Amino acid sequence: MRLNILSIVLTLAGLSAAAPGLSFEIERQKSFTSNSVEPEILRIISTADIELFAPLITGFQASNPKVTVNYHEVSSTELMRALQDEKAPYDIAVSSAMDLQTKLANDGLALAHSSVATTLLPGWGKWHDYVFAFTQEPATIVISTKDFGDLPLPKTRQDLISILRDHPDRFRGRVGTYDVRSSGLGYLFATQDARTSETFWRLAEVMGNLDIQLYCCSGAMIDDVSSGKIAVAYNVLGSYAMARRDTQDTIRIIAPQDFTTVMMRTVIIPTTSQQPAIASEFVDHLIQAAWDENSSTSDYPFPTINRNPAASDTSLRPIRMGPGLLVYLDKLKKRRFITEWENAILQP
Amino acid sequence: MRFLLVEDNIQLAKAICSHLLLDGHVVDHADRLSTTKDYLATTAYDMILLDIMLPDGDGREFLNRYRASAGKTPVIVLTARSEVSDRVGVLDLGADDYITKPFDFSELEARCRAVLRRHGGGATNIKSFGEVEFDGLSGTITHHGTTTNLRNKELRLLEIFFNVPGQICSKSKLVDRLFSYDEDVSENAIEVYVARLRKHLEGSNVQIITVRGLGYRLSLV
Amino acid sequence: MNGVLKGTGSIRWRLITQLLSGAAILTIILILIVRSFSQQLAAQSQDNILNASLTAILDASSIQQGELTVDIPYSAFSMLSNLSNDRVFYRIDQDGAFLTGYADLPKPKLRATTDTPAFMTSTYQDIEIRMVTATRLLALEGRPIELQASIAQSRNGQAKTLAEISNMVMLFGSGFFVISAVIALLAAQSTVRPLKRLAASVSRRGPHDLRPVTASVPEEMTPLVQSLNQFIQRLDTSLTRSEDFIAEAAHRVRTPLATVRAQAEITLRRVDKDENRAALKEMIRAIDDSSRAAGQLLDHAMVTFRTDHLERSKIDLGALVGETVDRLQAVAALKDIVFTYAAIDRTQIFGDAILIQNAVQNLLDNAIKYSPVESDISVELTVEAPWITLSICDQGLGFPKTGAKRLTERFARGDNVAGIVGSGLGLTIVDEVIQAHSGNLIISNNPNGVGACVSISFPSS
DSSP states (O other), rough: OOOHHHHHHHHHHHHOOTTTTTSEEEEEEEOOOSSSOOEEEEEESSOOHHHHHHHHHHHHHHHHHTTEEEEEOOOOHHHIIIISSSOOOSEEEEEEEEHHHHHHHHHOOOOOOOOTTGGOOOOOGTTTTTEEEEEEEEEEEETTTOOOOOOSOOSHHHHHHHHHHHHHHTTOOOEEEOTTTTHHHHHHHHHHHHHOTHHHHHHHHHHTTTTTTEOOOOHHHHHHHHHTTSSSSEEEEEEHHHHHHHTTTTTTEEESSEEEEEEEOEOBBBBSSOOOOHHHHHHHHHHHHHOTTTTTTTGOOOOOSSHHHHHTTTTTTEEOOOOOGGGGGSSHHHHHHHHHHHHHHHHO | OEEEEEEHHHHHHHHHHHHHHHOOOOOEEEESSSHHHHHHHHHHOSSEEEEEEEETEHHHHHHHHHTTOOOOOOOEEEEEOOOOHHHHHHHTTTOSSSEESSSOHHHHHHHHHHHHHTTTTGGEEEEEEEEEEETTTTTTEEEEEEOOOOOOOOHHHHHHHSSSSTTTEEEEHHHHHHHHHHOOTTTTTHHHHHHHHHHHTTTTEEEEEEEEETEEEEEEE | OOOOOOEEEEEEEHHHHHHHHHHHHHHHHHHHHHHHEEEEHHHHHHHHHHHHHHHHHTTTTEETTTEEEOOOOOHHHHHHHOOOOOEEEEEETTTEEEEETTSSSSSOOOOOOOOSOOEEEEETEEEEEEEEEEEEEEEEEEEEEEEEEEEEESHHHHHHHHHHHHHHHHHHHHHHHHHHHHHHHHHHHHHHHHHHHHHHHHHSTTTTTOOOOOOOGGGGGGHHHHHHHHHHHHHHHHHHHHHHHHHHHHHHHHHHHHHHHHOOOHHHHHHHHHHHHHHHHHHHHHHHHHHHHHHHHHHHHHHHOOOOOOOOOEEEHHHEEEEEEHHHHHHHHHHHEEEEEEOOOOOEEEEEEEHHHHHHHHHHHHHHHSSOOOOOOEEEEEEETEEEEEEOOOOSSOOOSSGGGGGSSTOOOOOOTSSSSSOOOOHHHHHHHHHHOEEEEEEEEOOOOEEEEEEEEBBBB
């Protein structure tokens, strides 16, 4: 497949542009064109890193050469704005914010889809016929090898709390995490942590005391840990960290043993889709790449899915899909949580 | 022979009795079953002639009871009923034979003879005249040690002669006795049978004499 | 006469259709009732869960820092997850003003109080939802405020459960119906069986079996059997009367004849004059004529009667002929006629013994009558499949050359038999009997020269 010169230019530019006629913000976009004279266009809106996600698209185009894929990378809140508020026409919506995807489905903004492929999913891998999971990505603690050279690696959150308390000077201004006010995934991870254990709030307070840095995304956190700007990043997407080969030596990825929250990246077909048939096929492709034991791993850039996570590692806590995820999206509840979080993290 | 006639029709009974008497038999007449029982209790008979329809009961029932009580006398049933089943049924009940009214007396005679023959009649059946012994039942004539079988008409003719030995029997009477009313025979037919009898009697001291214009007579030589 | 019976349908089928329609109606009612009941149960169970969720939400409401806050517990929503595509909607209002949730979720029509939650089925976002609303009163700075919360769930799960229930109920209903149908069939069979048995047992009877029906029958059939028995009784009486009449007629005709004949014979022995003797002979001949005629008329009536209801039993023809020959020995002996008869085996036929005996006797009687003295009558049985043939040949006058066929007609007599007493019915009777038994009658002249031959053939059994 030949890349269009213009699309390459756009990719390399990494311009964040506004979608034409609509006000939500697109961070990056890429067009995977096909050779066909009259290509069918599949529009994807996604929170996933383009480079990380690309093999799944090329793999799909291998068996569907007539399809041109337009990929728009956005933040999870912008994705909600695009689909919920502005009803932008997209065929595929991929997001790491499971709760937001569930809300879209609950609000009737997703098309139902079932096929032979969807039968591959276990009960907890989808929400009815609307939301389909295709990854298992843990929330990890990423530390800089240099800064922890002499220190024992924290195995649990409690360990991290102790280390931070013991060495405030080393870590002041050098810890980071998601700004839950702007990051959907960050909010999801934080609320799930808070649900699970009190340690979250204690850790938040300890980090707040140390003039914590707030980020929008895992990528930025990884960069800063790698470059040494911060020493510890909390709730980083383990999959991104592992995919960053360039940072292999500079960072260590730790899955906390008291509990590791595991997020499932999900895909929905918005009701605004103009190509529901191709969208369905793409969903099937994602499901097969992830859940079919016979599919090759070269097309699947994420960690291998474990069909029985609890059996292999009791510390893994997969986030369950269901209406429960809607609770923390409640206006009042969210307001309450954010107020508490701000009190802990910002310490005004 | 001693007959017991059980018949309720008086005229018919009278006629039958007369006929039997003419033939030289002895007859007792009972016109009902009660009387029959009395007669049977006191007298031994050679033959019972039994009518079916009697005023005080059914002759067949009586017959059944008679046989059940080991009554041995031969019975010929006189029946006027038309049902063959009734007639045959009578034999099953113990009658030796049956005859339908009105009947030909020669037929009755023949049947009595047959029944008695089967019963093995006693010595009373043998009549003698001169050297000749005549057994009316078995139909044989014996003299000088030789027994000859007689044919039916010969037998009957000889029986008539033996009943009235020495008496003249007219041809016409003999014709009446020997031939049925169907048969239109001349009196000379008797000649044939008389001739046959004479042949059988040859060598004995008994002969049949022709009495010109009158008839025949059995006499000693 | 055989009237064709008009049917009014079959009892069995009527029973079956009635039982089946009854079963069908019951099944349908059962299905409807169970379905409705299960529907209510399922609806109730959804309502219970919704109510539990609502209670959890209301329980999590409190006044904090001068403000109403509802900390919706995670479980309030997670308990609403089910296997179907059901979505969850909620709204919370404070004193009628929207606080959080889905602002356009409809409000309940009925007033909900603290104690009684209001349930409602409505539509939202183009789908059917089941909603429960309840209120809570809280005190804010001394004033009471009313908190009203509603939680709703779409009804796909319900619909699916209902479909499952419907299918299950239909399945059971059908099963029940099938079993009812089988039972109906069996019941119909067993109900009709006594009728069939009665019909079979009555039809098995021979034509002369007029015994009353004594089989035990169910109560409802008793009047039928009683009428049947009364009918049989009447028929029996009527037949007996006819038989009795014939017997009576025979007796009344024959007894006086017997008297006259006996007297005539006696008188004949006593008179000498030729002309008197001739007259008496004439008398006796006339009497024989009339008594034979009477006898044969009665026989003919009997034969006609019996051939109408021909009995079919196994008869050994050979034995029957032998008995009849024995019976007539005495009469034959009167004319010094000799019967030759040799019994053979395998002479079984089907028929009425009485009628056949009558026919054979008639033929033998005829043979004796028309044979001269001291002649032979040959009686022969031959078996030539499928027929058994009885041939009686005499040495008498033989049949006339012309008009032999006519002899079987009533009262027909041959041209050459004037002088011999005969009624002319003998062969007629024989012919009737033969025909009733699907046999053959052949009359011919004796091939051995003089005399007549009569052959009757019967189909072998």
